[in-house]
Structure formats: C-alpha cells, structure tokens
Amino acid sequence: xxxxxxxxxxxxxxxxxxxxxxxxxxxxxxxxxxxxxxxxxxxxxxxxxxxxxxxxxxxxxxxxxxxxxxxxxxxxxxxxxxxxxxxxxxxxxxxxxxxxxxxxxxxxxxxxxxxxxxxxxxxxxxxxxxxxxxxxxxxxxxxx
Amino acid sequence: xxxxxxxxxxxxxxxxxxxxxxxxxxxxxxxxxxxxxxxxxxxxxxxxxxxxxxxxxxxxxxxxxxxxxxxxxxxxxxxxxxxxxxxxxxxxxxxxxxxxxxxxxxxxxxxxxxxxxxxxxxxxxxxxxxxxxxx
Numbered sequence: 001x002x003x004x005x006x007x008x009x010x011x012x013x014x015x016x017x018x019x020x021x022x023x024x025x026x027x028x029x030x031x032x033x034x035x036x037x038x039x040x041x042x043x044x045x046x047x048x049x050x051x052x053x054x055x056x057x058x059x060x061x062x063x064x065x066x067x068x069x070x071x072x073x074x075x076x077x078x079x080x081x082x083x084x085x086x087x088x089x090x091x092x093x094x095x096x097x098x099x100x101x102x103x104x105x106x107x108x109x110x111x112x113x114x115x116x117x118x119x120x121x122x123x124x125x126x127x128x129x130x131x132x133x134x135x136x137x138x139x140x141x142x143x144x
Numbered sequence: 145x146x147x148x149x150x151x152x153x154x155x156x157x158x159x160x161x162x163x164x165x166x167x168x169x170x171x172x173x174x175x176x177x178x179x180x181x182x183x184x185x186x187x188x189x190x191x192x193x194x195x196x197x198x199x200x201x202x203x204x205x206x207x208x209x210x211x212x213x214x215x216x217x218x219x220x221x222x223x224x225x226x227x228x229x230x231x232x233x234x235x236x237x238x239x240x241x242x243x244x245x246x247x248x249x250x251x252x253x254x255x256x257x258x259x260x261x262x263x264x265x266x267x268x269x270x271x272x273x274x275x276x277x278x279x
C-alpha cells in the first residue's frame with residue numbers, strides 16, 4: 001500500500017479541480033464536488049449544543065423548532081444542497097425538518113436555517129413548532 | 145492529463161485543521177439504497193455489512209467499519225408513493241423498543257411512516273447517507 005501525506009491538495013491545471021477516476025474506470029469526477037462541505041450533529045432541546053461537526057462555527061436556538069447553523073468557511077453561492085434528519089426515541093412523536101427561510105432569515109452563503117413542526121394528525125398542536133433531541137444536517141455544494 | 149497521482153491513502157499531517165480535512169471529514173462514510181420490503185434487498189451500498197427488516201417501516205443497518213462515536217450525521221430519504229394524500233416522514237431513530245438497539249457507532253435504525261399515529265410503511269427504495277468520523 002502506498003501512502004501520501006499532505007496538508008493541501010491543489011489541481012495543477014485548475015486549482016479547484018482535482019479529478020478522480022470512477023469506480024468503473026470509465027469516467028472522472030471532481031473530487032471537491034463529491035465532498036460534504038459542512039455537517040453537524042446537535043442537541044436541539046434545552047440548551048442546544050453541537051455533538052460533532054465539520055465547518056460549523058456556531059449553532060443558534062432561535063426558538064422552538066427553529067435553529068441556525070453558521071459555517072466557518074462560507075459557501076460560494078446560495079445554491080447549496082441540504083439534507084436534514086432527526087433521531088427520535090419516542091415513535092409517537094413525529095416531525096419533519098427542513099432547511100427554510102423561516103422568520104425572514106434568508107438562505108445565505110454563511111448559514112442554514114432549520115425548522116421543524118409536529119407532524120401528527122391526532123394531536124391538537126399539529127403543525128406547531130417542535131424541538132427535537134438530536135438533529136443531523138449535511139451541506140453539499142461549492143465552497144467560496 | 146497534466147498530473148496524475150496514484151495512491152491508496154491520503155493523510156493530513158495535522159488532521160482536521162487544513163484543506164485536506166474536507167477529503168477526510170467531508171467524504172460520505174456510508175450509504176445504502178435498499179428495498180425496505182420483506183427481503184430488504186440492498187441495491188448499492190458503501191460500508192454496510194447488513195440491513196435488517198425489524199417490522200413494517202422499521203429497518204436497521206450495520207456498518208462494516210465502525211464510526212468513532214455515535215454522533216455521526218445520518219439522513220434518510222424514502223421513495224414516496226406516487227398516489228394518495230398521506231403525509232409521509234422518514235427518520236433515523238433510536239427505536240430501541242421495537243426490536244432494535246440504539247443508533248450507535250456500529251449501526252443505525254430507521255423508521256418510515258405517515259401522519260397517523262403508529263402507522264408505518266415500507267418503501268421500495270430507502271436511501272440513507274452517513275457522514276462523520278470513522279474509528
């Protein structure tokens with residue numbers, strides 16, 4: 001096995017373009033495009049806190065079911081892709097979370113806004129904002 | 145091609161502080177596309193040793209290589225039915241009371257249902273992606 005120890009990878013022809021050969025050997029893709037540029041696992045109830053993260057500077061609790069995650073290094077534009085999921089222990093408590101421009105806070109190059117609501121039919125507070133014990137968010141796209 | 149590097153490993157001398165952190169930390173460490181029906185057929189996967197059908201709408205997966213902790217970031221997305229008016233949700237769940245164990249550094253639990261109380265579904269295409277720190 002060969003091993004390369006480096007601190008920084010830079011494309012030779014174009015600094016931001018390093019190609020890798022596909023698994024099938026018939027295509028190439030940009031290494032940078034396949035990498036998550038930020039991800040975070042955090043506690044969303046009580047005093048919010050970050051369990052683990054990449055490229056995340058801070059987490060803000062904006063209110064019930066409403067969080068902002070700020071990036072350490074900004075994205076190049078606002079066309080990034082976000083996936084968000086939750087971890088529930090109590091299956092009777094359903095929710096859906098999404099990246100949003102909630103409460104007038106617009107999607108920017110430096111943060112993602114996450115908001116969630118109760119998703120059950122049988123409760124009076126259906127569609128009400130809901131805090132969740134553990135949230136997980138991943139961002140793909142172009143870094144600045 | 146002007147330059148070509150062929151290597152089996154890339155390692156930062158100061159891991160996690162410089163640009164190569166995105167190669168190490170930003171890479172998807174596990175993913176799986178599987179049929180959540182009774183047989184739980186895995187179509188394509190990375191770092192998945194098995195997927196188990198625990199009950200309707202409830203599956204568990206095991207990593208081939210463990211994570212360093214349970215705080216990995218996993219997202220689940222099902223292929224929703226193309227008809228009907230139900231509102232569906234899918235999530236990673238500890239779900240330890242339903243034949244599984246807590247989502248951990250070696251495994252995950254996933255649940256898929258709709259807005260009705262305790263009403264779960266099997267999707268013929270469940271897609272789960274995990275990033276985080278491998279052990």
